[in-house]
């Protein structure tokens with residue numbers, strides 16, 4: 502059976518075609534970054550409208566690249582949760598219409614679970630059970646993953662997500678949107694030890710995260726207490742040091758919490774997904790930690806880390822169990 506999957510949860514419009522043996526025939530992502538950049542963040546209403554414009558061309562492109570005609574699609578999959586409600590609605594409505602029109606089953610999958618499933622897809626073999634870390638714009642959470650579909654939350658963030666912290670620190674430093682890649686580039690020329698930024702909960706047994714204190718520490722280090730009149734720092738070593746020291750704090754915390762989760766669960770595999778897992782210093786630190794712990798690290802290639810529809814191949818697992826979505830499937834923001 503050949504699947505068509507749609508992803509519209511945030512600001513990427515994506516479609517993918519794959520088969521029930523998890524072969525990805527095509528994966529197309531239309532990013533809206535340029536539309537949102539001038540506002541310094543994703544504007545929900547603009548995202549929804551762009552999804553409406555882009556979705557059918559993206560679907561056509563995915564079918565064309567896979568060389569699969571629409572009539573050969575045997576199942577439609579969609580991420581219906583979590584995300585921006587208006588953005589999700591576009592994908593959900595299109596998926597329902599396509600499934601109904603084709604007379605094929607509809608499968609709804611969770612976007613966060615799909616971020617972990619991206620590791621399974623990239624590995625090309627079973628990776629469960631494992632510890633799963635999702636680090637994205639909206640989520641920072643550790644899971645015990647007994648199967649692709651049974652995720653038990655070990656702990657999440659109390660405030661900002663790691664990706665959100667990258668985006669906010671990029672704004673503080675005047676590095677633009679999206680922030681993650683910009684901070685990573687800036688940090689490459691800086692000293693990660695220049696500022697001793699807080700590593701919240703690092704020695705704490707709880708598998709929880711908090712990044713808002715770190716973000717505020719960067720703000721004060723940048724401007725002092727007089728943040729109202731602050732303008733971003735000019736390019737130079739000071740700005741690079743702030744970026745590098747911030748990034749080092751995030752990497753230290755994420756790496757330590759993964760180590761604690763591996764020890765606590767006794768599992769020996771770590772699967773990491775979400776946009777922040779594209780960060781090279783994070784990938785290197787996780788790799789070094791896993792080698793020391795005797796664990797196996799699974800991180801997908803960059804294109805599967807950020808939002809895409811191929812990772813919705815998680816739908817194959819539900820399809821095998823005949824867990825189909827009802828025709829009145831709804832978008833669930835949380």
Ligand code: ATP
Pocket residue numbers: 510511512583584612636637638639640663664665667668679680681682685775776777778779780781806807808
């Ligand atoms: P969610 O999956 O929680 O709904 P999302 O879909 O917006 O959120 P992703 O597309 O998975 O998230 O990831 C986007 C986030 O990843 C952004 O916050 C971005 O700054 C961050 N990011 C992307 N590349 C990097 C990088 N190289 N280093 C650090 N962060 C990065």
Ligand code: MG
Pocket residue numbers: 511512513638808
């Ligand atoms: Mg995005």
Ligand code: FE
Pocket residue numbers: 612616637638775776807808
């Ligand atoms: Fe995502």
